[in-house]
Amino acid sequence: MPILTNKKRIFLCAPHMSGNEQKYMNDAFQTNWIAPLGPNVDAFEKEIATHVGARAGVAVSSGTAAIHLALTLLGVSPGDTVFCSSLTFVASANPILYQGAEPVFIDSEPETWNMSPHALQKALQAAAEKGKLPKAVIVVNLYGQSAKMDEIVALCNQYEVPLIEDAAESLGSHYKGKASGTFGKFGIYSFNGNKIITTSGGGMLISQDEAAIERGRFLSAQAKDPALHYEHSVMGFNYRMSNILAGIGRGQLEVLQQRIHQKRAIYELYKQQLSDLPGVQFHPELAETFSNRWLSVLTLNPAETTVSVLQVIEALASENIEARPVWKPLHLQPLFKESSYFSHEPHTSVSEQLFQNGICLPSGTSMTEEEQLRVIGTIRELLTVSRPALISGSLTYQT
Numbered sequence: 438m439p440i441l442t443n444k445k446r447i448f449l450c451a452p453h454m455s456g457n458e459q460k461y462m463n464d465a466f467q468t469n470w471i472a473p474l475g476p477n478v479d480a481f482e483k484e485i486a487t488h489v490g491a492r493a494g495v496a497v498s499s500g501t502a503a504i505h506l507a508l509t510l511l512g513v514s515p516g517d518t519v520f521c522s523s524l525t526f527v528a529s530a531n532p533i534l535y536q537g538a539e540p541v542f543i544d545s546e547p548e549t550w551n552m553s554p555h556a557l558q559k560a561l562q563a564a565a566e567k568g569k570l571p572k573a574v575i576v577v578n579l580y581g582q583s584a585k586m587d588e589i590v591a592l593c594n595q596y597e598v599p600l601i602e603d604a605a606e607s608l609g610s611h612y613k614g615k616a617s618g619t620f621g622k623f624g625i626y627s628f629n630g631n632k633i634i635t636t637s638g639g640g641m642l643i644s645q646d647e648a649a650i651e652r653g654r655f656l657s658a659q660a661k662d663p664a665l666h667y668e669h670s671v672m673g674f675n676y677r678m679s680n681i682l683a684g685i686g687r688g689q690l691e692v693l694q695q696r697i698h699q700k701r702a703i704y705e706l707y708k709q710q711l712s713d714l715p716g717v718q719f720h721p722e723l724a725e726t727f728s729n730r731w732l733s734v735l736t737l738n739p740a741e742t743t744v745s746v747l748q749v750i751e752a753l754a755s756e757n758i759e760a761r762p763v764w765k766p767l768h769l770q771p772l773f774k775e776s777s778y779f780s781h782e783p784h785t786s787v788s789e790q791l792f793q794n795g796i797c798l799p800s801g802t803s804m805t806e807e808e809q810l811r812v813i814g815t816i817r818e819l820l821t822v823s824r825p826a827l828i829s830g831s832l833t834y835q836t
Contacts, residue, residue, distance in 0.1 A: 461684030475680030500627030551584035716741030763795030
């Protein structure tokens with residue numbers, strides 16, 4: 438839809454620099470550590486691992502690369518199956534294809550919007566009956582909210598299937614006091630430009646298994662054997678993070694708690710000022726969990742409002758405001774049209790309902806209160822016959 442206003446652009450989730458990043462980047466330049474290794478990389482790996490309570494981590498070029506390494510380390514190969522959340526970005530599942538394996542998609546459940554333990558149980562039981570259990574389960578923590586990890590971990594343990602926790606969107610979130618990303622054999626984080634902290638582009642693979650991470654580090658650096666010349670016995674990848682980008686990450690990590698505080702304040706103001714509108718509901722936060730609220734997401738109940746997701750997105754676009762639908766489930770993607778899918782309940786696909794009815798709202802921490810009220814005002818104007826006065830509220834940012 439064409440933009441009909443000259444108002445300043447409000448992005449969905451733009452990078453937000455703290456100013457601390459420049460120090461670490463300057464150190465890299467002054468010491469000439471420009472390669473994909475160096476002091477910033479080493480320190481960033483240790484700092485992230487310490488922050489989340491993991492024993493080790495390896496910094497790589499993307500979250501996708503981290504998932505690919507995890508699958509490689511687990512020995513996933515052609516003919517294997519890997520179970521994966523359906524309601525997620527394609528990057529969660531593409532590495533399954535890299536390995537020549539077959540993805541099987543698992544529906545969401547309504548309390549977290551993440552992998553349904555009920556659907557996972559059905560899928561594991563069916564696989565066990567066929568004598569072909571998956572080589573791994575990839576569970577995704579959507580928009581910062583942890584999945585029902587107790588149930589999912591118990592099922593994976595029962596069937597002895599390794600768990601990979603895709604925490605690309607949930608760094609800083611917790612489930613029952615334990616850091617998101619630390620529940621499986623491997624956890625992954627993304628530092629893409631839109632994430633809660635960024636390295637421009639990058640990711641990290643973490644684990645309590647230090648030997649596995651060391652093997653991942655070896656594979657991520659072209660699998661060069663220890664020799665004076667270039668010797669290679671196995672296939673490796675060019676996945677290492679640069680020392681400059683790791684410097685950006687170190688500066689960003691210093692303000693992670695501030696960013697989480699800001700994200701949650703943005704969510705609370707949206708919820709405060711939009712929840713009274715007919716059909717509007719927000720992404721819930723499961724009891725005993727703490728979400729970083731990476732993106733604030735609402736749904737429109739079609740039984741209570743005639744306004745569609747597309748109409749809201751178009752109304753915001755006309756005001757130069759970026760918003761997007763919830764992820765299109767992977768089992769609906771043309772790329773995966775032949776893949777199996779297990780729904781939450783018979784004839785009930787929660788992920789499809791969320792895709793049809795969900796909207797991701799601007800959630801960048803550099804967004805001002807005035808800009809957020811502009812978003813709120815546009816939505817209220819569309820969803821009400823006459824635009825009521827906005828409830829007073831303010832964003833409180835930590836300093």
